[in-house]
Amino acid sequence: MSFMSSKLEPYEARRKRPAKGKIGKDQQHESAEKHVTGDAIYIDDMLELAGTLHMAVGQSSEAHANIVSMDLSAVKAADGVVDVVVFDDVPGETDIGPVFKGDPIFAKEKVEYVGQALFAVAATSFEAAKRATLLAKVEYKKLPAILEVEDALKNDFFVHPTHTMSKGDFAQAIKNAPNQLQGQVYVKGQEHFYLETQVSYVVPTEDKGMKVFTSSQHPSEVQKLVSEVLDLPINYVQVEVRRMGGGFGGKETQAAPWACMAAILANRLQQPVKARLARQDDMVMTGKRHDFLNRYTVGFDDQGKLLGSDIMVAGKCGFSPDLSSSIVDRAMFHSDNAYNLQAARVVGHRCKTHTVSNTAFRGFGGPQGTMVAELMIDDVARKVGKDPLDVRKINLYKNGDTTHYGQPIEHYHMAQLIEQLETESEYRARRKDITTFNQQHEYKKRGIALTPVKFGISFTAQHLNQAGALVHIYTDGSIHVNHGGTEMGQGLFTKVAQIVANEFDVDLDTVQVSSTNTEKVPNTSPTAASSGTDLNGKAAQNACLTIKQRLVEFACEKFNVDESAIQFENNHVMVHCQDKVQEFGFGPFVQMAYEHRVSLSSTGYYKTPKIHYDREKASGRPFFYFALGAACSEVEIDTLTGEYTVLRTDIIQDVGQSINPAIDIGQIEGGFIQGMGWLTTEELNWDDNGRIISNGPANYKIPTSSDMPPIFNVSLFDRPNDEQTIYNSKAVGEPPLMLGMSVWLALRDAAASVADYKIAPPMDTPATPERVLNAVMFAKQYKVTP
Numbered sequence: 001m002s003f004m005s006s007k008l009e010p011y012e013a014r015r016k017r018p019a020k021g022k023i024g025k026d027q028q029h030e031s032a033e034k035h036v037t038g039d040a041i042y043i044d045d046m047l048e049l050a051g052t053l054h055m056a057v058g059q060s061s062e063a064h065a066n067i068v069s070m071d072l073s074a075v076k077a078a079d080g081v082v083d084v085v086v087f088d089d090v091p092g093e094t095d096i097g098p099v100f101k102g103d104p105i106f107a108k109e110k111v112e113y114v115g116q117a118l119f120a121v122a123a124t125s126f127e128a129a130k131r132a133t134l135l136a137k138v139e140y141k142k143l144p145a146i147l148e149v150e151d152a153l154k155n156d157f158f159v160h161p162t163h164t165m166s167k168g169d170f171a172q173a174i175k176n177a178p179n180q181l182q183g184q185v186y187v188k189g190q191e192h193f194y195l196e197t198q199v200s201y202v203v204p205t206e207d208k209g210m211k212v213f214t215s216s217q218h219p220s221e222v223q224k225l226v227s228e229v230l231d232l233p234i235n236y237v238q239v240e241v242r243r244m245g246g247g248f249g250g251k252e253t254q255a256a257p258w259a260c261m262a263a264i265l266a267n268r269l270q271q272p273v274k275a276r277l278a279r280q281d282d283m284v285m286t287g288k289r290h291d292f293l294n295r296y297t298v299g300f301d302d303q304g305k306l307l308g309s310d311i312m313v314a315g316k317c318g319f320s321p322d323l324s325s326s327i328v329d330r331a332m333f334h335s336d337n338a339y340n341l342q343a344a345r346v347v348g349h350r351c352k353t354h355t356v357s358n359t360a361f362r363g364f365g366g367p368q369g370t371m372v373a374e375l376m377i378d379d380v381a382r383k384v385g386k387d388p389l390d391v392r393k394i395n396l397y398k399n400g401d402t403t404h405y406g407q408p409i410e411h412y413h414m415a416q417l418i419e420q421l422e423t424e425s426e427y428r429a430r431r432k433d434i435t436t437f438n439q440q441h442e443y444k445k446r447g448i449a450l451t452p453v454k455f456g457i458s459f460t461a462q463h464l465n466q467a468g469a470l471v472h473i474y475t476d477g478s479i480h481v482n483h484g485g486t487e488m489g490q491g492l493f494t495k496v497a498q499i500v501a502n503e504f505d506v507d508l509d510t511v512q513v514s515s516t517n518t519e520k521v522p523n524t525s526p527t528a529a530s531s532g533t534d535l536n537g538k539a540a541q542n543a544c545l546t547i548k549q550r551l552v553e554f555a556c557e558k559f560n561v562d563e564s565a566i567q568f569e570n571n572h573v574m575v576h577c578q579d580k581v582q583e584f585g586f587g588p589f590v591q592m593a594y595e596h597r598v599s600l601s602s603t604g605y606y607k608t609p610k611i612h613y614d615r616e617k618a619s620g621r622p623f624f625y626f627a628l629g630a631a632c633s634e635v636e637i638d639t640l641t642g643e644y645t646v647l648r649t650d651i652i653q654d655v656g657q658s659i660n661p662a663i664d665i666g667q668i669e670g671g672f673i674q675g676m677g678w679l680t681t682e683e684l685n686w687d688d689n690g691r692i693i694s695n696g697p698a699n700y701k702i703p704t705s706s707d708m709p710p711i712f713n714v715s716l717f718d719r720p721n722d723e724q725t726i727y728n729s730k731a732v733g734e735p736p737l738m739l740g741m742s743v744w745l746a747l748r749d750a751a752a753s754v755a756d757y758k759i760a761p762p763m764d765t766p767a768t769p770e771r772v773l774n775a776v777m778f779a780k781q782y783k784v785t786p
Contacts, residue, residue: 204266543604
């Protein structure tokens, strides 16, 4: 090669050291410096093309009503307004339900939640568009609205039929058990509160198609829905996602409506249109984590071992199906958490309410399902008078057991992981110290809880468990990668780049991962279900192996050696010829292969093996493997006010053989804090008319840096995945969120200490100071007076 970029070290220097950035090493996020300097380009940072218009959406003010009339004349006449579109202006498909129908792009004759889209405005500025939407005159005829899960259950009001999973004769097992217990918990939802709200920038193309820049976890779905509403073949629409400013599931299905609306306007006007929701509009118009009402009846022996279980989970789905069927399924799958329910029945209801359609959120129903298992174990422990940790341990699954949905338990190292955390967190000594502290303090009480998490990894919709990738090697040895996953800050691009660098044993800085683009990798699955690296990493590896095999075959032919004589090592290719070794820099070797007409580009593909689920039989293996973890948290509460502080948290998370420990630990820390926020400070409230009250940061409190435990220890469980995942790693995106349950249970433990741990006081979530105070007051009724 005659020229080499100054951005790359000379091969002479690279030969003398191992390749940089290989798997298993801490590497900073590929955009870390851009994030902190402000150089990272998000959709709203992009330079706007001439003639760009801005979109705002007119919203329903009623939860359930017939539309009698809608006068938009003042909207159309408003300053800066260029166009207004309604239901009848859609040239193609009008229902943009992602899986099941039920999501009209605009309401026409009836509205089913406050904030439902009625029309969209394109104007010369966002402010002009937003002001214009307020000028609409809409007359409604109100209809009865169902707003709560309990009311939906009473009226059999569901978006999809109820589903049941069962194992053994649960009723007889409960009846014959020495002890029985019932309980329930209401688990409120959670706002995604991504830093970047929903946004798309849609540009018409010369062939009457559309180029869509969007903040979406599912570019292929945006592509499909935009093509459908415009009545175009899919190949007329290209979607690109460089990065999102957070997603958490809220941009899996619910990024598409805004792109579709903007595309309709852009198509009519043949001008670029940007759709960006203001924070309040985003919180009103987009779905949340589902509320769940969970109930259980359980039979158990005098040691607290479960003998039979009957569980109900009921999700608040909102007005349309969205992804709720799969979300409630996952809640059902995870209603055992880490424990053998023995003979069991789990019933899942998908409750329809006249509220915004709830959607995916980190954990996808799994967190709400695990809550009923932890509630049940905690209640049983108080009933038999034992430390909750001991009851948890005797109920853990063992290898060879079977879940209530028929999946065999394999490679289950939970007992070992818990024992390690119990030792490292000094749980027993701290439990004694807390008991002493509580005896000595009348108004301050402390609590502690150690809770496990078993989280199934795979999309429960089997067809989504596939991925594609595209790898090019250029003649200077630099490598370009594109894959179907999207980057939302979680470090997926960094890990995939490490995988590619590792396959060729080259420096990480020679690998460039480009924006997710439907023109390069088609028919992609959403970046969700913690599967981003599992799927896209394997697909990228597959492409690398194809190219690598071509290079090996070329070297064998050129140098007349066997494949075993070729090594990729330290940015070089080594050819062992008889008694000598010929050494080539990776770039020069690639140039030589190119000159001999060797293809240096390949697609890659991967599909997850072993998984299946028969819905009619409610049995199968929906998950490729389980990610395991545990957390121990200690809290202190004020029994006069209910206010509290998290004093310490220790976490051990099983990530298999970590590809990037620094990124994995960051995901664990962030997931835990987000889960803690869901169960403590983040409260969604609606008024009696179905209008959301918690519609901004002033009245919805996400955790801040000051809410982090002052002592916060996170470590990785050092054990490769027994399944053949990418480098035997495990998913890390969602499982840590559920570790936040340890804080909720520690608060419950502190409140129970008021009654000398004789009862488990009820504590719905989020455990705000008011609810903690109510739990303390409940416990005081059972306080034993000396």
